[in-house]
Amino acid sequence: MTATSLTRPASTGGGRGRRPGRSGARSMGGVGRAKRREAIALVVPSLLPVLLLSVAPLLVGVLLAFTDARLVRRPEYEVVGLENFQRLLDNGFFWDSFRIGMVWAVSVTVLQLLAGMGLALLLNADLRLQGLTRVLALIPWAMPPVVVAIMWRMIYSPNAGPLNAALGGLGLPDDINWLADFSTALPAVVVVGVWVGMPQTTVTLLAGLQQIPGELNEAASVDGANAWRRFTAVTLPSLRPIVTSITSLNFIWNFNSFSLVYVLTEGGPGGKTMLPMLFTYLEAFKNRNIGYAAAMGVVLVVVVVLLLSAYLWSQFRAEKER
Known part of the structure; x- marks a missing residue:
């Protein structure tokens, strides 16, 4: 118990x-x-x-992309497999537009980075009316692309444009048709693309500059480094992750540009400014070949992803080696 x-x-x-x-x-x-x-x-x-x-x-x-779809009122389409992609291999006009698109995207992206870096360094300095200057620098970014394109068409006008008027005042040729001449159309469009996208790059780089401790530049100055040496040894390494990100995004946005170039030149003269997105748009909505245009879009996406992957891989590899 x-x-x-x-x-x-x-x-x-x-x-x-x-x-x-x-x-x-x-x-x-x-x-x-x-x-x-x-x-x-x-x-x-x-x-x-x-x-x-x-x-x-x-x-x-x-x-x-794997069908023969057309833009009609009552669409009836069949699966055609890889036929659209096989047609693309023999389409010289598409690959010409792809080459022009690469020239456009790389040129605009690099020039945006250089111009944005210079403007960001200027805005980061102690300037008078700094707030007003920063607001003015954002104006191109705030304007719709169509409005920007119309404004620049007026600037480039061969008859009454202020650009030709300024050249005439300097005793230079003043009858240049900037957007209709084979040799000047693409460079003129590139200038507009840089002007439109530069504020976004500037703001991003300016934010990065303001995060760099001032003690680093002061220590480099004490060690006798000049302005260029401080930029290459202190500023640029600190901004490298931001530069990699904004460059990648700018390349995608620039390669996929449509409205700006469409309003400026519609791909002319003679296809000299025919970007891939513009070519795909015309194939889809002018020729009504939706399936064929979708195949173009798939190819463009794959190529851009591969290029960006190679670029980012090289940047990350360089970072690891450092």
Whole structure:
């Protein structure tokens, strides 16, 4: 009796001691499930627009690339496999537009970086009316591309444009048709592209410059480094991650440009400014070959992804070597 009475409370107490542990685990599991449900509830509203407006159209475009779809009132199309891509291999006009697009994208991206870097360094200095200067630097970014293109068409006008008037005042030829001449059309469009995109690059680089500790430049000055040496040894290495990011984004945006060049030249003269996106647009909505145009879009996306992957890989590899 005594042994039994002594052991029973121990076993009962042990059972009671284990029960709170199980309930605690259940409560922790319930909290974890509640947090997961809360996270899903927060993510789904932002994820649905991405799926509906970005992922779904992209998948539809990829599927159309393997069909003979045409832009008609009652579309009837069949799956043709790789036929559209085989046609692209023999389409010299498309590859010419791709070459022009690469020249355009690389030129505009590099010049935007150089001009944006110079302007960012200037705005980061202690200047008078610094706030007003920064606002003025953002004006091209705030203007719609179509308005910018119309404004620059007026500037480039061969008859009443201020550019030719200024050249005439300097005794230089003043009858240049900048947007219709084979030798000047693409450079003139590149200038507009740089002017439009430079503020975005400037703001990004300016934000990076303001995050560099002033002590680094002061220490370099004490060591006898001049302005150029401080820029190459302190400023540029500190900005390298930002330069990599903004260069990649600018290249994508510039390569996919459409509205600016379309309003300026519509791809002319003689296809000298026919960018790939413009060529694809005309194939889809002028020639009504939706499936063929979708195949062009797929090729462009793949090529841009490969180029950017190679660029980013080289940048990350260089960072690791340092």
